Amino acid sequence: xxxxxxxxxxxxxxxxxxxxxxxxxxxxxxxxxxxxxxxxxxxxxxxxxxxxxxxxxxxxxxxxxxxxxxxxxxxxxxxxxxxxxxxxxxxxxxxxxxxxxxxxxxxxxxxxxxxxxxxxxxxxxxxxxxxxxxxxxxxxxxxxxxxxxxxxxxxxxxxxxxxxxxxxxxxxxxxxxxxxxxxxxxxxxxxxxxxxxxxxxxxxxxxxxxxxxxxxxxxxxxxxxxxxxxxxxxxxxxxxxxxxxxxxxxxxxx
Amino acid sequence: xxxxxxxxxxxxxxxxxxxxxxxxxxxxxxxxxxxxxxxxxxxxxxxxxxxxxxxxxxxxxxxxxxxxxxxxxxxxxxxxxxxxxxxxxxxxxxxxxxxxxxxxxxxxxxxxxxxxxxxxxxxxxxxxxxxxxxxxxxxxxxxxxxxxxxxxxxxxxxxxxxxxxxxxxxxxxxxxxxxxxxxxxxxxxxxxxxxxxxxxxxxxxxxxxxxxxxxxxxxxxxxxxxxxxxxxxxxxxxxxxxxxxxxxxxxxxxxxxxxxx
Numbered sequence: 001x002x003x004x005x006x007x008x009x010x011x012x013x014x015x016x017x018x019x020x021x022x023x024x025x026x027x028x029x030x031x032x033x034x035x036x037x038x039x040x041x042x043x044x045x046x047x048x049x050x051x052x053x054x055x056x057x058x059x060x061x062x063x064x065x066x067x068x069x070x071x072x073x074x075x076x077x078x079x080x081x082x083x084x085x086x087x088x089x090x091x092x093x094x095x096x097x098x099x100x101x102x103x104x105x106x107x108x109x110x111x112x113x114x115x116x117x118x119x120x121x122x123x124x125x126x127x128x129x130x131x132x133x134x135x136x137x138x139x140x141x142x143x144x145x146x147x148x149x150x151x152x153x154x155x156x157x158x159x160x161x162x163x164x165x166x167x168x169x170x171x172x173x174x175x176x177x178x179x180x181x182x183x184x185x186x187x188x189x190x191x192x193x194x195x196x197x198x199x200x201x202x203x204x205x206x207x208x209x210x211x212x213x214x215x216x217x218x219x220x221x222x223x224x225x226x227x228x229x230x231x232x233x234x235x236x237x238x239x240x241x242x243x244x245x246x247x248x249x250x251x252x253x254x
Numbered sequence: 255x256x257x258x259x260x261x262x263x264x265x266x267x268x269x270x271x272x273x274x275x276x277x278x279x280x281x282x283x284x285x286x287x288x289x290x291x292x293x294x295x296x297x298x299x300x301x302x303x304x305x306x307x308x309x310x311x312x313x314x315x316x317x318x319x320x321x322x323x324x325x326x327x328x329x330x331x332x333x334x335x336x337x338x339x340x341x342x343x344x345x346x347x348x349x350x351x352x353x354x355x356x357x358x359x360x361x362x363x364x365x366x367x368x369x370x371x372x373x374x375x376x377x378x379x380x381x382x383x384x385x386x387x388x389x390x391x392x393x394x395x396x397x398x399x400x401x402x403x404x405x406x407x408x409x410x411x412x413x414x415x416x417x418x419x420x421x422x423x424x425x426x427x428x429x430x431x432x433x434x435x436x437x438x439x440x441x442x443x444x445x446x447x448x449x450x451x452x453x454x455x456x457x458x459x460x461x462x463x464x465x466x467x468x469x470x471x472x473x474x475x476x477x478x479x480x481x482x483x484x485x486x487x488x489x490x491x492x493x494x495x496x497x498x499x500x501x502x503x504x505x506x507x508x509x510x511x512x513x514x515x
Contacts, residue, residue, distance in 0.1 A: 077410035
């Protein structure tokens, strides 16, 4: 990981390559997140979305390329999967203050914002999936990071709850000016709150503003016309199509 | 007997919090490997003429560092590797010790612990080493808890690094080395694992669980040492059996309370 001199940049991947079992999980991925920008990574299952954000966080070793990060950048991370081990007794309060401390009132306020204010002194091992998800999100927000990295923040949460969570993320950005890197499946909900989208399938298929990406041929190939319509009213042709192996091939116009 | 109980209480105090982390981080096999390697440390002490406890501490730290490095390899599953190393270390240790015919060595005392063999030097090691280990553990405490709850979050947020894990490995190695004399090579892991398992149902937070673990360990130690003196049974075995009895009671009590409520 190297520091960057670009003051507008929070973090970037440059030519990131990551191989596993001779397969390219990340294939020359370039991605950048500006300070205060909300960036969403979308893509089919197995596209390498979680691996990509783990690479951004320095949790995966790259085979080539590099991570550039603004010096002194504070990070908060909500992983896609975490399991609390019943062998370790832990209160919600303890989960919230895992990597940083905050005054009592702020702990309570953070939980209240996510609608789980009554859980502060409950054992974290007794929470439902949705409750734990909200507590973990509250923990990440409490850290007031420069870069908030959320891997599917609305899993285990219903549609109304998902909308609310994206509004909370947008408020956090407006209030603290943090950059946000999201992985999400909720195309229609997330796009409203996203500045830029990267569409990933091993490599970056397309990227840009949500409405522009919806018109890309590569996006339609991956997600289907219905998904594209939620982003943009019409579609246009792109310069490559995906073969059966997911690799891009030049697209021939007929 | 006073000296034996002092030694046992010192060890219970150190083994309690470390044992909790061994349980939380699922490192039972790791503890086994370290303690089995301890026999080689005793041989090292006998060959070089240094105090066996120093030989064991050095060996445990070296093996601990080696195991730490090996967990980054992907060729052999970690638990398989530990299983292989644990028992080969014991085998090699037994062979080395048995070839040293010029030294008279009470192998049973090393394998199962010998409370009567506790010297003032051992006591100094237990309390000196013990307080150093507990101090270092207190220093690393919050980062170790975070690392245990989520390694990914701790690393991503720059809160705990590989260095913290290596530090913890060294602490376990030292604790195993100083506990070995009293409970024996084959039973050290039991002293790390059983008290936290018994204390789990008594506590709602990590710190409370550690205190409960120390209480369980101290009770088992006093009961075991008394039994050892009274009936002339191996001290380590008696302590572990007492801890196991407390564990069984805590499970039974927990089950009864759950049925009632």
